Amino acid sequence: MKRPSLSMAGLRDAVRSMPDDSLTAIREAALANLDEHGLPTVRDEDWKYTDLSPAIDISNRWFAAGATSTSTDSLAASIEALTSSIDANWLVIANGIIDTSHYEETAGVDIGRFSDNAAPFVLDRPLADLNAALLHDGLRIRIHAATDKPIGILVVDETCEAAVVTQVSIEIEIAPGCDAQIIEYHSSTGNNDHYSNSVVALQISKAATANYVRIQNRRIGHVQTGRISITMDTDSKLAMASFDLGGGLIRNDVDIDLSHPGADANFNGLYLAGDGQHIDNHTRVDHRVGPATSSQEYRGILNGRSRCVWNGKAIVHAGADGSDAKQANHNLLLSDKAEIDAKPELEIYADEVKCSHGTTIGQLDDAALFYLRSRGLDRQQATHILTRAFAADLVSRTPIPQALETITALVDARLAELIQDGMS
Amino acid sequence: MLEINNLKCRIGDTEILRGLSLTVNAGEVHAIMGPNGSGKSTLALVIAGHEDYVVTGGDVTYNGKNLLDLDPEERAREGIFLGFQYPVEIPGVSNASLLKAAVNAKRKHQGLGEVDAFEFLKLAREKMAALNMDPKFLNRGVNEGFSGGEKKRNEILQMAMLEPSLAILDETDSGLDIDALKVVAKGINALRAPDRAIVLVTHYQRLLDYVEPDFVHVLSEGRIVRSGDKTLALELEDKGYDWVREAASA
Ligand SMILES: Nc1ncnc2c1ncn2[C@@H]1O[C@H](COP(=O)(O)OP(=O)(O)OP(=O)(O)O)[C@@H](O)[C@H]1O
Ligand SMILES: [Mg+2]
Numbered sequence: 001m002k003r004p005s006l007s008m009a010g011l012r013d014a015v016r017s018m019p020d021d022s023l024t025a026i027r028e029a030a031l032a033n034l035d036e037h038g039l040p041t042v043r044d045e046d047w048k049y050t051d052l053s054p055a056i057d058i059s060n061r062w063f064a065a066g067a068t069s070t071s072t073d074s075l076a077a078s079i080e081a082l083t084s085s086i087d088a089n090w091l092v093i094a095n096g097i098i099d100t101s102h103y104e105e106t107a108g109v110d111i112g113r114f115s116d117n118a119a120p121f122v123l124d125r126p127l128a129d130l131n132a133a134l135l136h137d138g139l140r141i142r143i144h145a146a147t148d149k150p151i152g153i154l155v156v157d158e159t160c161e162a163a164v165v166t167q168v169s170i171e172i173e174i175a176p177g178c179d180a181q182i183i184e185y186h187s188s189t190g191n192n193d194h195y196s197n198s199v200v201a202l203q204i205s206k207a208a209t210a211n212y213v214r215i216q217n218r219r220i221g222h223v224q225t226g227r228i229s230i231t232m233d234t235d236s237k238l239a240m241a242s243f244d245l246g247g248g249l250i251r252n253d254v255d256i257d258l259s260h261p262g263a264d265a266n267f268n269g270l271y272l273a274g275d276g277q278h279i280d281n282h283t284r285v286d287h288r289v290g291p292a293t294s295s296q297e298y299r300g301i302l303n304g305r306s307r308c309v310w311n312g313k314a315i316v317h318a319g320a321d322g323s324d325a326k327q328a329n330h331n332l333l334l335s336d337k338a339e340i341d342a343k344p345e346l347e348i349y350a351d352e353v354k355c356s357h358g359t360t361i362g363q364l365d366d367a368a369l370f371y372l373r374s375r376g377l378d379r380q381q382a383t384h385i386l387t388r389a390f391a392a393d394l395v396s397r398t399p400i401p402q403a404l405e406t407i408t409a410l411v412d413a414r415l416a417e418l419i420q421d422g423m424s
Numbered sequence: 425m426l427e428i429n430n431l432k433c434r435i436g437d438t439e440i441l442r443g444l445s446l447t448v449n450a451g452e453v454h455a456i457m458g459p460n461g462s463g464k465s466t467l468a469l470v471i472a473g474h475e476d477y478v479v480t481g482g483d484v485t486y487n488g489k490n491l492l493d494l495d496p497e498e499r500a501r502e503g504i505f506l507g508f509q510y511p512v513e514i515p516g517v518s519n520a521s522l523l524k525a526a527v528n529a530k531r532k533h534q535g536l537g538e539v540d541a542f543e544f545l546k547l548a549r550e551k552m553a554a555l556n557m558d559p560k561f562l563n564r565g566v567n568e569g570f571s572g573g574e575k576k577r578n579e580i581l582q583m584a585m586l587e588p589s590l591a592i593l594d595e596t597d598s599g600l601d602i603d604a605l606k607v608v609a610k611g612i613n614a615l616r617a618p619d620r621a622i623v624l625v626t627h628y629q630r631l632l633d634y635v636e637p638d639f640v641h642v643l644s645e646g647r648i649v650r651s652g653d654k655t656l657a658l659e660l661e662d663k664g665y666d667w668v669r670e671a672a673s674a
Binding site for chain 2: 365367368370371372373374375376377378379381382385386388389390392393
């Protein structure tokens with residue numbers, strides 16, 4: 001099958017059909033950039049396992065149909081249900097449009113939009129260019145005092161047209177010494193095709209802490225690419241947990257830049273994939289100075305004909321002595337049709353560093369399965385209990401207590417579904 | 425209750441049970457003894473439904489049903505309980521959640537509703553107290569980091585909660601200190617009833633001093649080579665297995 005390429009003419013029309021506003025110049029610059037470089041293909045090392053064809057196909061069809069998206073009352077109902085599932089102060093981006101009506105003004109948090117002060121931002125990655133070219137507006141959040149409730153960002157899409165594309169861009173700055181809690185929650189509904197592309201820039205200032213939870217629970221089959229780029233100042237801390245539960249083709253990029261001493265980045269992820277799902281997590285940590293620590297653990301549970309990728313890159317640059325980088329990736333394959341590519345990549349150019357990595361790919365423990373069955377639990381129930389235990393270890397490390405209950409329930413429900421599908 | 429007739433089974437290419445017959449009636453306690461590797465655990469696992477063992481001959485009837493047709497979970501729900509020689513550690517699954525799931529699976533099979541959370545906890549605490557088990561064990565992962573003796577006691581706790589009709593206890597006495605042995609024996613005796621049967625696999629007379637068997641069998645090379653009453657165990661203690669083997673081959 002020939003892989004489609006992004007229709008530049010279609011994209012240009014879509015960009016030019018957007019209102020002429022303070023972001024127009026940026027959109028044009030991004031368009032020109034993209035025109036020159038194009039989107040990544042499987043020939044690019046970083047995209048070897050993930051073919052963006054479905055995203056491109058959806059985009060081209062959306063361009064051809066006039067690049068519009070509409071919503072119905074059910075979108076409002078989704079927003080209502082999702083925002084009440086976790087006790088947070090919610091900013092909503094619905095079908096790519098920022099909606100602050102659910103948000104309660106809070107001391108210590110400034111909310112703005114890119115259009116308020118349209119400073120051109122760095123465009124050096126093709127998906128960021130695509131994002132900037134089609135972005136209605138971006139969200140700027142500055143947190144300079146701790147808040148009672150976490151700040152929630154709900155990205156929700158409803159597809160009414162045959163194919164819809166939405167862009168989300170968020171810049172978050174956590175002021176020096178501040179302890180912040182942020183939840184990024186992606187969800188989608190509708191039977192049609194959808195592609196969401198998000199770009200998040202998180203800046204953690206001196207001695208600040210970011211507790212960050214990311215939930216992706218899109219409709220099975222929907223496409224999402226998302227990048228979070230994190231810069232960490234001296235003595236800052238990151239505690240992040242990501243959960244990929246839904247979607248069809250999912251690609252996440254986490255980039256962490258450690259250019260100041262004393263930074264401590266801890267980020268973990270859980271991905272649950274069933275028939276037809278493809279979930280790719282690419283992480284990259286640049287240790288540019290030491291001492292600084294990074295540690296990540298990703299876990300996956302795969303069933304049916306699914307494919308997941310975990311690629312953890314840690315680069316300890318020359319002179320970054322005292323760096324400590326840990327990586328772990330553990331996978332549970334419930335089906336022999338499921339496939340995982342687990343790839344730790346450590347590049348070390350400094351002395352005096354501590355680095356470790358471990359990956360495992362295994363099946364359910366037969367002895368444990370039999371033990372549970374011998375106690376009257378059927379295979380499905382036993383599988384559910386064992387996979388839940390495997391996931392629970394990561395779930396329990398959710399750094400935002402308010403989100404724990406909902407995440408536990410979502411993971412549990414998705415596991416039940418996955419196992420059920422695999423049995424039939 | 426349980427009728428095993430000329431049972432043969434193998435694992436891989438190795439034949440382990442080679443024509444084993446045994447009848448266990450309700451109300452009876454049977455002890456199975458025999459040298460290491462003779463097939464005692466294999467027999468227990470085959471009755472529980474372990475799928476690695478391939479039955480190549482014979483039949484097993486349990487309460488009139490063909491036991492070999494049932495999945496392991498169905499056998500459990502029908503009242504068969506196996507106390508494992510080597511209980512499995514399941515980190516991340518709490519003892520309480522396993523017990524509750526097991527009790528509910530059985531209740532569902534009996535057409536009863538789920539056990540009330542409060543009632544369940546009360547019952548579990550009661551049973552644990554009788555076994556001198558700290559209630560803290562409820563919140564620990566199943567057998568996770570348990571000592572050898574604690575694992576065995578945990579098996580008895582599960583048995584006590586599930587109240588099986590047929591309990592097969594595979595070397596539950598091994599690794600128990602003297603006090604624990606008494607406690608476990610008390611737990612086993614508490615289960616004795618006219619409508620229940622117990623099969624004890626053991627190497628030692630010790631347990632049989634506390635739980636008196638109605639029958640003692642010697643299993644050797646995949647067959648029961650001798651059966652008798654409780655005095656057989658004493659005789660074995662005295663003379664060793666060679667005596668039985670010689671008698672059997674004579
Ligand atoms: N998975 C297996 N693969 C090959 N051989 C096996 C396997 N499981 C059991 N066996 C063999 O079957 C035989 C019987 O084993 P079993 O565990 O039933 O003995 P046992 O009578 O319970 O011994 P013990 O008193 O030591 O517990 C042994 O020789 C053992 O090595
Ligand atoms: Mg044994």
